[in-house]
């Protein structure tokens with residue numbers, strides 16, 4: 001049975017004190033045991049948040065890691081550093097990083113390899129912009145994003161990855177993909193994974209939906225057979241809303 005995962009992406013929000021307070025609230029409110037809950041915090045917060053979490057269902061993620069192992073790369077945070085904080089996951093390939101920080105498939109391949117080499121589980125994001133959706137070429141585009149990156153991994157390494165489908169037009173806009181749009185894409189991605197790595201691996205891969213997923217629409221989205229959870233931005237900053245999303249299974 002593939003894992004159900006609800007991951008929060010706090011993005012560039014909260015001070016350390018605010019983040020620790022939020023993590024404590026989430027820690028205390030979450031009772032679900034069949035859902036893997038992940039808190040994607042800023043780098044600066046990870047060590048403190050890891051110390052705060054006692055709830056066995058909850059792990060911590062970084063939102064990025066460097067494309068180099070170590071060395072003279074001022075301001076970068078390596079996968080080994082992330083691992084040393086106690087974080088277990090790392091969000092990679094988010095559309096905001098692709099768009100604002102120029103992350104290409106080549107850069108992302110280096111990041112994924114370093115994350116895996118350091119025992120981190122990548123939550124690997126993909127998704128199309130509005131013009132691509134309007135042209136009807138979204139499946140082709142998103143599958144190509146995977147073909148250039150995580151589909152180049154060995155089957156053993158691919159098995160360690162979580163995929164997050166995040167249509168860019170749904171991120172932070174309040175416009176969620178319809179349940180049908182999410183299911184259609186997730187099914188297309190699972191089929192592509194089956195073609196590349198075989199049906200057993202495809203059936204075991206968790207594919208999360210992200211983009212204006214909130215306490216009101218999560219239940220409907222998560223009811224789709226190929227939607228295995230969510231990557232949640234804005235709604236993960238409120239413990240009660242985030243817990244409602246977790247309880248939406």
Ligand code: 13P
Pocket residue numbers: 009094166170171172173174210211212213231232233234235
């Ligand atoms: P929102 O849930 O705020 O739309 O953000 C989604 C997202 O980008 C999560 O990574």
